Amino acid sequence: MQRQGMTGAGGHVAVSGIGAVSGLGWGIAPLWEGLRAGRAGFGTIRRFDPGQHRTRLAAEAGDPPPELLRTWPGWRRLSIADRFALFAALEAVEGAGLAAPFGEDEEVGVYFGSSTGGMFESELFFSDFLRDPRRASLSALSSQQVNGPGDAVARHLGATGPVATFSSACASGALALGVALDAVRSGEVAVAIAGGSDSLCQLTYAGFNALRSVDEAACRPFRAGRAGMSFGEGAAVLVLEPLERVLARGAEPLAVLAGAGSSCDAHHMTAPDPSGRGAAAAVEAALADAGLPPEVVDFVNVHGTGTPLNDAAEWQALRRVFGPRAEGMPLVASKALIGHLLGCSGAIEAVATVLCLHNGELHPVGTDGAADPDLPVSLVLDEPLPLPGARAAVSTSLAFGGSNAALVFSRWTGQAA
Amino acid sequence: MREPIYITGLGTIGPWGAGCGPLADALCAGACLASEIDRSAGYHLPAGSRLACLMPPGQLGEWLSPIEARRMSPPSKLAVAASRMALRCAGLAGGGEEETAVMIATAFGPSTNTEALLKQILFEGPEAASPSLFMESVANAPAAQIAIALKARGASLTVCQREAGPLIALGTAAAEIAAGRVRRVLAGGVDEMTPLLHALLDRFGALARRGPAGGPEEDQEAARPFDRRRNGFLAGEGATVAVLESGEALVARGGRALARILAWGSAFDPTASPTGWGHGHRGLARGLARTLKRAGLSPADVDLVVSGASGSRDGDRLEAGVLRAVWEGSPLPPVAAPKAVTGEYGGGFLGAAVLAAEGSPLGPTPGFAEPDPELGIIPRDGALPEPPSVVLATSLAAGGAAAWVVLGPGTEGRS
Numbered sequence: 001m002q003r004q005g006m007t008g009a010g011g012h013v014a015v016s017g018i019g020a021v022s023g024l025g026w027g028i029a030p031l032w033e034g035l036r037a038g039r040a041g042f043g044t045i046r047r048f049d050p051g052q053h054r055t056r057l058a059a060e061a062g063d064p065p066p067e068l069l070r071t072w073p074g075w076r077r078l079s080i081a082d083r084f085a086l087f088a089a090l091e092a093v094e095g096a097g098l099a100a101p102f103g104e105d106e107e108v109g110v111y112f113g114s115s116t117g118g119m120f121e122s123e124l125f126f127s128d129f130l131r132d133p134r135r136a137s138l139s140a141l142s143s144q145q146v147n148g149p150g151d152a153v154a155r156h157l158g159a160t161g162p163v164a165t166f167s168s169a170c171a172s173g174a175l176a177l178g179v180a181l182d183a184v185r186s187g188e189v190a191v192a193i194a195g196g197s198d199s200l201c202q203l204t205y206a207g208f209n210a211l212r213s214v215d216e217a218a219c220r221p222f223r224a225g226r227a228g229m230s231f232g233e234g235a236a237v238l239v240l241e242p243l244e245r246v247l248a249r250g251a252e253p254l255a256v257l258a259g260a261g262s263s264c265d266a267h268h269m270t271a272p273d274p275s276g277r278g279a280a281a282a283v284e285a286a287l288a289d290a291g292l293p294p295e296v297v298d299f300v301n302v303h304g305t306g307t308p309l310n311d312a313a314e315w316q317a318l319r320r321v322f323g324p325r326a327e328g329m330p331l332v333a334s335k336a337l338i339g340h341l342l343g344c345s346g347a348i349e350a351v352a353t354v355l356c357l358h359n360g361e362l363h364p365v366g367t368d369g370a371a372d373p374d375l376p377v378s379l380v381l382d383e384p385l386p387l388p389g390a391r392a393a394v395s396t397s398l399a400f401g402g403s404n405a406a407l408v409f410s411r412w413t414g415q416a417a
Numbered sequence: 418m419r420e421p422i423y424i425t426g427l428g429t430i431g432p433w434g435a436g437c438g439p440l441a442d443a444l445c446a447g448a449c450l451a452s453e454i455d456r457s458a459g460y461h462l463p464a465g466s467r468l469a470c471l472m473p474p475g476q477l478g479e480w481l482s483p484i485e486a487r488r489m490s491p492p493s494k495l496a497v498a499a500s501r502m503a504l505r506c507a508g509l510a511g512g513g514e515e516e517t518a519v520m521i522a523t524a525f526g527p528s529t530n531t532e533a534l535l536k537q538i539l540f541e542g543p544e545a546a547s548p549s550l551f552m553e554s555v556a557n558a559p560a561a562q563i564a565i566a567l568k569a570r571g572a573s574l575t576v577c578q579r580e581a582g583p584l585i586a587l588g589t590a591a592a593e594i595a596a597g598r599v600r601r602v603l604a605g606g607v608d609e610m611t612p613l614l615h616a617l618l619d620r621f622g623a624l625a626r627r628g629p630a631g632g633p634e635e636d637q638e639a640a641r642p643f644d645r646r647r648n649g650f651l652a653g654e655g656a657t658v659a660v661l662e663s664g665e666a667l668v669a670r671g672g673r674a675l676a677r678i679l680a681w682g683s684a685f686d687p688t689a690s691p692t693g694w695g696h697g698h699r700g701l702a703r704g705l706a707r708t709l710k711r712a713g714l715s716p717a718d719v720d721l722v723v724s725g726a727s728g729s730r731d732g733d734r735l736e737a738g739v740l741r742a743v744w745e746g747s748p749l750p751p752v753a754a755p756k757a758v759t760g761e762y763g764g765g766f767l768g769a770a771v772l773a774a775e776g777s778p779l780g781p782t783p784g785f786a787e788p789d790p791e792l793g794i795i796p797r798d799g800a801l802p803e804p805p806s807v808v809l810a811t812s813l814a815a816g817g818a819a820a821w822v823v824l825g826p827g828t829e830g831r832s
Contacts, residue, residue, distance in 0.1 A: 052542045052543050052544065053543045053544070054543070054544060101687075104699075104700055104703075105703075110685070114577075115555070115556075117577075123535065123538075123539065126535050126539065127539050129460075130535075130536060130539065130540070133459060133460055133616075138617075138620055138621060141617065141621075142690075142691045142692055145524075145525075145577065145579065145816075146526070146556055146577040147577050147578050147579060147816060147818070148691065151685075151691065151816045151817055151818070152691070154685045154687060154817065155685075155687045155689070155691075155817060156687075157687075158687045159685055159687065160684055160685055160686070160687065160697075160700045160703070160704065161683075161684060161685065161704070162585075162682070162683040162684065162685070163578070163683070163684075163685040163817065163818050164576060164578055164585050164589070164683065164818070165576070165577045165578055166574055166575060166576060166577070167526075167555075167556035167557060167575045167576075167577045168556075168557040168560070168573060168574055168575045169555055169556075169557050175572075175574055179574075179589060179592075182592055182593075182596055183592075185596075186592070186595075186596070188682075202538050202539075202543060203531070203534060203535060203538065203551075203554070205543070206534075206538045206543035206544075206546040206551075207534065207546055207548075207551030207552075207554065208551075209543065209544075209546070210544075210546040210547060210548040210551055211548045211551065211552070262571075262572035262573070262574070263570055263571065263572060263573075264518075264519065264561070264564040264569060264570050264571065264572065264573035265564075265570070266564040266565050266567075266568045266569055266570050267565065268565070269488075269552045269553070269558070269561055269562070269565070270552050278570060281570065285598075289598075399557070400552070400555055400557070400561075401555065401557045401558065401560065401561025401564075401573065402561055402564060402565070402573065403557060403560075403561065403572075403573040403574070
């Protein structure tokens, strides 16, 4: 899917604020601290009893800051995915220097990705309902739907512009960011609150285990002997605005979202096209959208699930796009530390990419294990890699069902490129 | 000037049968397509809703081979069938669709598979989970299966925004073409209506129910959009997929357009609860007015409103409030409410909007008899004197989302 260049109002779109919840903690600070240290957030699942599941690990978000429980009316009535989304959105909006709730006349849109929304709460409901329909409480289902987190954010922030949730499995968050980018560029909205949220639930945990796609140990993207993914949970939100709007209020952009592209393998429901053709098409489309050649990309935050087939296909895609440069291209694999956040993975890896660009260093994977001789990649392994002059970075999301999405971020250098 | 975007094909399958002809006939006749839903599992309340607009059996054979169908969830089957119909309607072969994108909305995803999978996990243990059920339980399974079946390698996007989803999918598809990202998109909506889902919607008070015992509506369960007696909607199922093409692509292949997309837009009402409609009609009205303005249109230009009013008490009230606020006291154009025929969900409404823009007559609104003075809208009954030039399709969703698409005739696209 190639784009012909910027259209409409055009101009650069800035990332003016970011927020996150992950297995490394509630907020951007613990996320970056953990990523930079190469510290993985995995542990034995507490959300539900993992005893009967094939695997036990996940990067589970811990308890929220206690002040939230004290000060937020109705907090306990929200689904866990909604709580993640709201925390991340408020952190991002505050970081952008914007005041929420927004006024009725402000053109604010919310674009979210999620795989299962409030499925965890639905499971509790169905466990009761399917045993005895008279006993189940409907309140557990009130924010069950996939659009629950995005709607909750819009409701809480008083957003009156477009609100849309995309559920294209692991590409959802990145696709949402792509649609948000277009909405800002075209002038449809002045501010886009874009990201994703997913919480751990038994449906996806058991489902991926049924596919034998989950590693019993922490995932090892691109490494020899890798045996599958590891789950994570959380939310990530990026505030997107026209660059000139951010500069006009004296704020400092964190990065520029320069382009987005997407494609479909049209190959198989669960297996990637081993040629990497579809994934490469998404990256090439994103670069074309950004008006940037592959040569200016200085690192890639890979989808890197840790499954044998996905990593191999992604490597083929990188070779298609970057040619001989692929072997030396520094790769960041955030899932090694925070797990696979499913519908939110594209969003939280976008946040990680922005943090790497903004801080001028790439976070390591912190994972042990030998290199895979078939995948001669340059993973950032044990220590952060200083890269203060990085010009642009790509973040990839390659999903169940063959949906691929890629985002191109460029470093904010103080002037528009 | 922005390049025109056309709808060049329409495929639809649902309670009306398979194809645009059966849907057009049903809409023209104005007969409700509801039938009894299976309540034998015990999920329903004794006094709960009994009807839904359900697929008749045996509709898929021409469009889906058994070997393809055996691996698909019910919504995936419907979506693939509707997509093939749409491509045939557009005069496209359906092969080698390298740059075609797929944008499909679903409110609930593959509910049959999700329910079966949950039962396995919760009652037999997580190791009993079926991998084949899981891979067809994800919301994007229908869009993915369309892409696989048609080798469509453009973007694959699934929209989950309840009742507003199909119009958001159509608008997102139009935006993708307008931005030059893609020349052709298959866009629409799909949903299935299982007994469990039906029972839960009913327990939330969303569905139409029979009137009080001894009253005149004792045996009547109808949607009744805009009617004083309305008490909920009829749940539906099916799939409707439209082929969207850029004007350039249409001219290049010498195709024919059914309708032109003049504008699209969406907004949100933050006063809505997670499962209900709010009271923020003024905010939504600003969104609709912006949508019209972007196309250089005023409310007076609209010849027909194909309303998403479904018979919901609060939803129809909000819809009426939005329309009245946009028209600012001027008389509304004719308003049609086809969900009284097709039911809510499953894309029938989207099909009705495209057919109306093409000039297909919409008949009476089944169940409507008593105007609600608070709403002041009487759905149109019978054909318009002339085919409409501007059709406004509206969808307000429970939870707060709203979407609009403005359609015109496709004659400018004819080669």
